[in-house]
Amino acid sequence: SQKIEQNSEALNIQEGKTATLTCNYTNYSPAYLQWYRQDPGRGPVFLLLIRENEKEKRKERLKVTFDTTLKQSLFHITASQPADSATYLCALDLNTNAGKSTFGDGTTLTVKP
Amino acid sequence: EAQVTQNPRYLITVTGKKLTVTCSQNMNHEYMSWYRQDPGLGLRQIYYSMNVEVTDKGDVPEGYKVSRKEKRNFPLILESPSPNQTSLYFCASSSQGRSYEQYFGPGTRLTVT
Numbered sequence: 109s110q111k112i113e114q115n116s117e118a119l120n121i122q123e124g125k126t127a128t129l130t131c132n133y134t135n136y137s138p139a140y141l142q143w144y145r146q147d148p149g150r151g152p153v154f155l156l157l158i159r160e161n162e163k164e165k166r167k168e169r170l171k172v173t174f175d176t177t178l179k180q181s182l183f184h185i186t187a188s189q190p191a192d193s194a195t196y197l198c199a200l201d202l203n204t205n206a207g208k209s210t211f212g213d214g215t216t217l218t219v220k221p
Numbered sequence: 222e223a224q225v226t227q228n229p230r231y232l233i234t235v236t237g238k239k240l241t242v243t244c245s246q247n248m249n250h251e252y253m254s255w256y257r258q259d260p261g262l263g264l265r266q267i268y269y270s271m272n273v274e275v276t277d278k279g280d281v282p283e284g285y286k287v288s289r290k291e292k293r294n295f296p297l298i299l300e301s302p303s304p305n306q307t308s309l310y311f312c313a314s315s316s317q318g319r320s321y322e323q324y325f326g327p328g329t330r331l332t333v334t
Contacts, residue, residue, distance in 0.1 A: 142322065151225075151311050151325030152264070197264065201321065207252060207271050208279060209323070213263035 111135065114198060114212040122220055127185040129215045131198035134179060136210075138200040141174055141181050146195045146214065155196075156183075188219045223248045225326035227312050233332045234302055242297045242329050244312030252315045253295040254279070254323070255287065257308040264311070270295055271317070302333040 115130035131141070140159045144152035158165045158174045158181065165172045171184040185192050195214040202208060225246045234240055246253065254269035256279075266279030270289040284306055286298040295314075299306060309330050313323040 140321065144323075149328070151313075151328055152323075153325070154322035157322060199264075199323075207254070207269045207277060207317075209254065209266055209269075210280070211256075211264035211266075213261070 112198065112200060112210055112212040114196075114215045116215055117213070118216045118218070120218045120220065121188055123189060125188055127188050127192070127217055127219070129183040129196050129198075129217065131181040131183070131212055132179060133200055136179070136200055136202065137176075138202060140201055141172075142199045142201070143170075143172055143181075143183050144197045144199065144211075146197060148195075152197055185217075188217075190219045190221050193218050223324070225312055225314055225324050227310075227326040227329050229329060230327060231330050233334065235334055236303055237301050240299050240302060240331075242299075242310060242312075242331070244295045244297065244326060245293050246295075246312075246314040246324070247293065248314060248316065248324065249292065250314035250316045250324075251292070252317045252323075253289065254313045255285070255295070255297045256311045256313065257281065257306075258311060258328075259308050267297070267310075302331075304333050307331060307333050 111134045113132045142157045143155045146152040156172045158172045169186045173182045195216045197214045198212045228243045251272045255267040256264045265281045268287040270276045312326040315323045
């Protein structure tokens with residue numbers, strides 16, 4: 109069956125370090141993968157999208173990689189700040205018109221000052 | 222301001238009493254979707270709609286109905302709510318022709334007793 113796994117429920121790092129979050133999937137051939145940020149009690153907020161034919165995408169301090177051979181995406185936050193503390197979700201969509209989105213359970217990142 | 226709105230934000234009801242959660246977006250998006258979020262289970266898709274009068278089941282559609290009579294609105298209907306439908310519900314929309322990023326509403330916390 110299809111499955112998405114995010115590396116761990118919680119990740120604690122020191123301010124200034126790079127946070128690396130993992131999203132692994134099985135039995136999918138996603139057209140694209142997205143990363144969202146969710147703060148407690150609020151709806152997810154879109155961060156980055158990467159397509160199956162792209163290896164890497166960057167936006168300010170954020171970087172996403174997508175390895176369709178390993179079936180894995182890595183999400184990096186460089187020079188992390190306490191304000192980056194949140195839950196981060198990855199989401200897969202099978203193709204551009206399918207409409208069906210599957211989310212991982214999320215990783216809760218805490219950045220300590 | 223571009224946004225997705227949901228009403229009500231909080232609802233406590235009893236088993237079997239029909240209810241509707243409304244969702245509206247002002248971005249002229251073709252795609253809309255409903256999710257439920259439960260601790261340890263992440264975000265799970267209930268139903269989605271690719272456009273007016275086009276809806277399809279997500280991963281957990283049992284016990285729910287939707288309709289898409291207008292582009293901006295996508296109500297979620299619980300004909301006979303049960304306690305296992307107690308959850309945090311999110312509506313989302315996106316423009317499939319552009320970036321596929323989903324814009325989420327603020328959430329509706331539903332408790333069924």
